[in-house]
Amino acid sequence: MISGQLTVTYTDGSEEVDEGGDMYYWPPGHTVQADEDTEVVMFSPQHEHGEVIDHMRNKMEESA
Numbered sequence: 001m002i003s004g005q006l007t008v009t010y011t012d013g014s015e016e017v018d019e020g021g022d023m024y025y026w027p028p029g030h031t032v033q034a035d036e037d038t039e040v041v042m043f044s045p046q047h048e049h050g051e052v053i054d055h056m057r058n059k060m061e062e063s064a
Contacts, residue, residue, distance in 0.1 A: 004038025 003020035011029040018024045020039075026032070042049075 002039035002041065004040075005035040006038055006040075007033045007035055009033070 001018055001020055001022045001024065005017060005019045008016045008018065008024075008026055009031045010027075017035075
């Protein structure tokens with residue numbers, strides 16, 4: 001993470017806070033909330049990450 005702060009909540013209820021300068025790995029089963037403006041560099045398999053982005057877009061459209 002380049003800068004900022006994110007809170008990650010896992011399906012078991014546990015949380016972690018990641019901040020600028022941290023390296024992170026978020027296994028499946030998490031939700032991320034930006035606590036402040038944040039810059040990140042993500043490395044993820046392109047196809048699988050595309051599926052995640054599509055899922056997020058669908059959920060946002062459903063809630064609009």
